[in-house]
Amino acid sequence: MTDELTPEQACRQALAVLDEVEKAVVGKRAALELVLLGVLAGGHVLIEDLPGLGKTLMARSFATALGLDFTRIQFTPDLLPSDVTGAPFYDQRDGDMVFRPGPVFTQLLLADEINRTPPKTQAALLEAMAEGQVSVDGKSHRLDPAFVVLATDNPIEYEGTYALPEAQLDRFLLRVRMGYLSPADEAAMLLRRLDRRAERVELDRVVDAAGLLAMRASIETVEVAPDVVDYVVALVNATRANSQIQVGASPRGGLALVQLARARAVLSGRDYVLPEDVKAVAVPALAHRISLRPELWVRRVSADEVIASLVAATPTPRTLPRQQDAAGAAGAAAGSQGPNQGATRR
Structure with missing residues (x-):
């Protein structure tokens, strides 16, 4: 794979990723496109919807198709910030304090049911999402350049949940809702499950982390x-x-x-x-x-x-983009030469 991709090349790879993910997530092409847009734009995505609609499956499928290291955190009321970012511990062999990285040190992090943990723990992700680093004991630790958070949120339960603060919501590039499947799509999902005779869908890797970074770079053009x-x-x-x-x-x-x-x-x-x-x-x-x-x-x-x-x-x-403006100006110049010298614009 080359280091630089044109938008057309990036488009072909992105569509291949979507097609692969659709093997597992049925009937949600629009939602899949929005999630992929967030990943390509280098942002983080909040997937907010009812339980059982495939939010976790979507995150796992994207991790596989994009070839990213995947880590899942199940957010619970007793989760501590250090359980997310990591913490220093005493190494008895060397007699020094050594930083032990937490699950946030990955490429694709699934923050599952992020609203089930208190704001103190939710805020542990703020620096990671905004700056791509974690600061512990006055030292900054850089995250992987491909780092992205896909967080799921259950909007209907209020007991034992904590609404995300506005500052946390603002860190998510976009929010996606999936919704129920149509009867035809739900039937197709059930038939696929019966045909493969296995619970999990085996997906193939389409790109890798370097390929994702190249796709992101193409957006800047x-x-x-x-x-x-x-x-x-x-x-x-x-x-x-x-x-x-x-x-x-x-x-x-x-x-x-x-x-x-x-x-x-x-x-x-x-x-x-x-x-x-x-x-x-x-x-x-x-x-x-x-x-x-x-x-x-x-x-x-x-x-x-x-x-x-x-x-x-x-x-x-x-x-009109510059290319079309230039083409239009050229056409206008040709039209001004008269019917015998160029085509007339309408």
């Missing part, structure tokens, strides 16, 4: 036009001016929109971002970053609905 940037800023500012929202999205929300839109462009085989890319990722990228006014909870208005209404109300720019 994707062009974002100035009017698309203005569109992102308009969406983020709309969350701060809306009367239904108590606290709007932070600047990190705008960065998340841009990176996810670039990743979506790569997944489409393009090296430029369209406004439709921003629209497609706006709700997953922004809904968990806002706080609604208390009266909206009584009316059962969700943050997803509010963000969707803001996207619908914000004017969409009519943008």
Whole structure:
């Protein structure tokens, strides 16, 4: 594999990863694409949905297909921060304090049921997710460059759970919900289970950690036009001016929109971002970053609905990437030469 990939090459590899994961996770292509967008953009993903919908299976499948070292932490009320990050211990042979790395020192970390542990332990992941390092006893320990967190959250149980603080939610690049399978997809899932005569699905590795880093690097070559940037800023500012929202999205929300839109462009085989890319990722990228006014909870208005209404109300720019602008200018010049010298544009 080469060190550098074009967006087209990265697209082919990303689609191969999705196809492999779909062998295990049936009928959830849209959710799988969103998770992969988060991984490609170098961010962390919160998978929030009801029990039994395949959240853990999705995380394991991505780890296998992406060729990443996988570690799972089952978050519980008695879990300590040192159980996540690691802690120093006394080495009797050398008589020194030696740092023993915790499960966070991996490539793909599944933080299972992250809302079952107190905020003190949840916060142990903050530095790792934001800066890719862990500080213990005044020393910083770097994590793997491919490090990514896929966290699962059960939104319907309140007893024995702890809501994620806003600062923790803001560290997740996007939030994904899976939902129930359609009857046809659920039947297909059951038939696959009967046909393979085994509980687990055996998946193949499509890429490795170096390949994932190369795919991430290809995103940095994707062009974002100035009017698309203005569109992102308009969406983020709309969350701060809306009367239904108590606290709007932070600047990190705008960065998340841009990176996810670039990743979506790569997944489409393009090296430029369209406004439709921003629209497609706006709700997953922004809904968990806002706080609604208390009266909206009584009316059962969700943050997803509010963000969707803001996207619908914000004017969409009519943008063309530089390559198309140049082609259009060349066509206009040819048309100005007259019908005998070039084609006329309509």
